[in-house]
Amino acid sequence: xxxxTLRNVVKRYGQVEVVHGIDLAVEEGEFVxxxxxxxxxxxxxxxxxxGLEDISGGELEIAGRRVNDxxxxxxxxxxxxxxxxxxPHMTVRQNMEFALKPQRLSATEAxxxxxxxxxxxxxxxxxxxxxxxxxGGQRQRVAMARAMVRTPKVFLFDEPLSNLDAKxxxxxRVEIAKLHKRLGTTILYVTHDQIEAMTLADKIVIMKDxxxxxxxxxxxxxxxxxxxxxxxFIGSPAMNLMPGVVAASGGGAxxxxxxxxxxxxxxxxRVLKTAQQVTIGVRPSDIRLVSSDAATTSYDASxxxxxxxxxxxxxxxxxxGQALVAQVPASDRPTAxxxxxxxxxxxxxxxxxxxxxGQAIRPGDCGHVxxxxxxxxxxDRLHREAQV
Amino acid sequence: MxxxxxxxxxxxxxxxxxxxxxxxxxxxxxxSSLKPAALMFSKPPAFIFTPTLxxxxxxxTMRPFHLQILNSLIVALGSTAFSLTVGTLAAYxxxxxxxxxxNDVAFWIxxxxxxxxxxxxxxxxIIFQSLGLLDTPLALIIVYSTFNIPLTVWLxxxxxxxxxxxxxEAAQVDGHGVFATFxxxxxxxxxxxxxxxxxxxxIFSWNEFxxxxxxxxxxxxxxxxxxxxxxxxxxxQWGRIMAGSLVVLVPGVIFVLTCxxxxxKGLTMGSVKx
Numbered sequence: 001x002x003x004x005t006l007r008n009v010v011k012r013y014g015q016v017e018v019v020h021g022i023d024l025a026v027e028e029g030e031f032v033x034x035x036x037x038x039x040x041x042x043x044x045x046x047x048x049x050x051g052l053e054d055i056s057g058g059e060l061e062i063a064g065r066r067v068n069d070x071x072x073x074x075x076x077x078x079x080x081x082x083x084x085x086x087x088p089h090m091t092v093r094q095n096m097e098f099a100l101k102p103q104r105l106s107a108t109e110a111x112x113x114x115x116x117x118x119x120x121x122x123x124x125x126x127x128x129x130x131x132x133x134x135x136g137g138q139r140q141r142v143a144m145a146r147a148m149v150r151t152p153k154v155f156l157f158d159e160p161l162s163n164l165d166a167k168x169x170x171x172x173r174v175e176i177a178k179l180h181k182r183l184g185t186t187i188l189y190v191t192h193d194q195i196e197a198m199t200l201a202d203k204i205v206i207m208k209d210x211x212x213x214x215x216x217x218x219x220x221x222x223x224x225x226x227x228x229x230x231x232x233f234i235g236s237p238a239m240n241l242m243p244g245v246v247a248a249s250g251g252g253a254x255x256x257x258x259x260x261x262x263x264x265x266x267x268x269x270r271v272l273k274t275a276q277q278v279t280i281g282v283r284p285s286d287i288r289l290v291s292s293d294a295a296t297t298s299y300d301a302s303x304x305x306x307x308x309x310x311x312x313x314x315x316x317x318x319x320x321g322q323a324l325v326a327q328v329p330a331s332d333r334p335t336a337x338x339x340x341x342x343x344x345x346x347x348x349x350x351x352x353x354x355x356x357x358g359q360a361i362r363p364g365d366c367g368h369v370x371x372x373x374x375x376x377x378x379x380d381r382l383h384r385e386a387q388v
Numbered sequence: 389m390x391x392x393x394x395x396x397x398x399x400x401x402x403x404x405x406x407x408x409x410x411x412x413x414x415x416x417x418x419x420s421s422l423k424p425a426a427l428m429f430s431k432p433p434a435f436i437f438t439p440t441l442x443x444x445x446x447x448x449t450m451r452p453f454h455l456q457i458l459n460s461l462i463v464a465l466g467s468t469a470f471s472l473t474v475g476t477l478a479a480y481x482x483x484x485x486x487x488x489x490x491n492d493v494a495f496w497i498x499x500x501x502x503x504x505x506x507x508x509x510x511x512x513x514i515i516f517q518s519l520g521l522l523d524t525p526l527a528l529i530i531v532y533s534t535f536n537i538p539l540t541v542w543l544x545x546x547x548x549x550x551x552x553x554x555x556x557e558a559a560q561v562d563g564h565g566v567f568a569t570f571x572x573x574x575x576x577x578x579x580x581x582x583x584x585x586x587x588x589x590x591i592f593s594w595n596e597f598x599x600x601x602x603x604x605x606x607x608x609x610x611x612x613x614x615x616x617x618x619x620x621x622x623x624x625q626w627g628r629i630m631a632g633s634l635v636v637l638v639p640g641v642i643f644v645l646t647c648x649x650x651x652x653k654g655l656t657m658g659s660v661k662x
Contacts, residue, residue: 050557050561051560051561052557052560052561071560071565072557072560072561073560073561073562073563073564073565074563075561077561078561078562079557079558079561081554081557081558082554083552083554085552085554085555085557085558086558087555087558087559087573088555088577089576089577098559098562098564098572099562099563101563101564102562102563102564103563146562150562150563156561
């Protein structure tokens with residue numbers, strides 16, 4: 001049974017439709033991140049799940065129960081707000097007590113829950129303080145503790161880290177990951193930060209202009225972007241996108257991009273059509289520097305700027321009239337006086353999009369990955385985080 | 389002399405001037421109330437004299453002044469409580485309801501305040517007469533509330549606008565209903581506004597003279613009318629008027645000092661970021 005199900009959910013403000021029929025199923029215990037640029041409808045969607053916005057059309061279910069017209073207080077949810085929304089006139093303990101009050105627990109049980117939440121989030125020394133006496137990170141932890149004590153069916157997070165500085169953001173991010181691992185409660189999390197999404201999510205829902213562009217695991221949306229928007233939105237630095245045309249199809253299919261002749265991915269040789277306008281995507285991390293006598297197909301590129309980032313370097317290159325960014329190990333970066341390099345990329349790692357529709361071209365043209373999305377657990381989250 | 393000492397001296401000097409300006413009438417009232425009648429208008433003014441409490445004694449023996457204080461308290465506290473209850477709920481609704489016509493309602497409420505009070509004295513008299521409410525504290529409570537409610541609505545609306553709606557949303561998600569959210573989250577955060585409104589309502593009701601004069605007789609007479617009753621066509625009993633005025637000051641000062649605790653708390657709450 002899904003924990004949260006949205007079926008053709010629509011949100012209208014007067015005549016203006018801002019969310020256009022969203023379908024989404026969040027499984028029990030899953031960590032789902034709604035990701036997208038500002039104004040894409042992700043927060044509106046979350047607020048509809050919370051009951052803070054009316055649903056203009058469609059069905060919303062939480063734990064198998066239709067909740068379209070159910071008050072927020074009766075939805076068995078807990079929410080962490082962007083600006084924390086702690087009650088400023090109450091102490092940390094009172095904030096948690098107030099959240100528990102509607103459940104009418106015995107004093108011992110309430111105390112037990114508050115004690116446990118405070119212990120898990122390291123709030124024990126702060127229980128008697130008011131929110132104004134806490135730092136940003138502490139306030140965020142109190143907001144999480146307040147949500148936690150209620151033992152809800154679903155946790156909702158609305159950009160909880162956006163008000164924190166970069167260092168604290170990383171810390172709290174790990175806290176949230178640990179919390180999910182420990183409690184195993186379903187989480188629906190909104191962010192515009194792809195690093196948060198990639199590190200935390202079991203399943204990422206990428207949204208744009210009130211529509212879902214792709215649903216999939218972090219690995220899927222990164223390695224198999226369904227369309228140009230997802231390809232350009234996910235990944236930092238962003239994917240290099242170059243306009244091209246199919247020069248030859250069938251066996252030995254090739255693409256022309258400016259003055260570059262690029263072999264097409266083997267798997268796509270059957271589906272590409274000659275003279276088809278395509279957009280060729282290559283991840284900066286898939287570009288390698290090779291020596292001029294290398295056996296693989298390689299291209300000359302002039303160096304515009306080299307950005308040194310410590311363990312790696314970003315090379316801003318120009319190859320065959322195309323601007324490209326390459327991400328290489330810092331030790332491989334060109335020397336100061338070097339003007340040109342030779343680059344290569346594996347044709348099978350290229351992403352090819354139909355320019356007209358913006359959709360990815362897939363072998364057999366079955367490019368719908370949203371059905372693949374499933375539970376991946378938290379097993380390699382910290383590993384992923386280290387990578388991103 | 390260092391500049392900080394000089395600055396302090398200047399501040400104290402200015403404060404002294406302000407204090408003198410404000411306290412002189414009070415001092416004159418106090419001194420006059422303690423003077424024997426013969427010295428009231430002596431020339432040059434008598435600064436040194438044997439003080440007497442005769443005026444205060446007469447105040448409470450010749451008239452039921454304690455009952456008139458009680459009337460004033462019932463009217464002022466009654467109108468304050470009623471205006472705060474109704475005004476606060478109305479202000480909350482106006483602050484939260486997002487609709488075009490709600491602003492028209494708000495201005496209509498404000499327009500009550502713009503009405504010249506004297507224009508409605510006679511209609512009120514006739515209405516209360518037909519209702520049998522003349523010379524009752526309830527009549528004054530109703531009349532004063534019509535002036536106090538618009539003030540409360542507009543003051544409190546400003547304070548409610550400042551309370552982030554996210555706090556109320558958090559309370560709702562936490563499982564609380566609309567009324568519990570209002571009572572435990574929104575209202576405590578507007579305590580300074582409540583204090584300011586209470587002070588204004590109380591002072592207006594306590595000091596009001598015109599309606600009290602017209603709508604009360606002997607039973608529900610308030611202190612303002614009672615003090616003026618020492619001013620008759622035969623004589624003006626200055627000593628008693630002064631004694632009455634001083635007694636009338638006391639409850640107001642106590643009320644404002646009680647509310648001041650919340651006013652100061654409100655100021656410090658606002659000054660803490662976040």
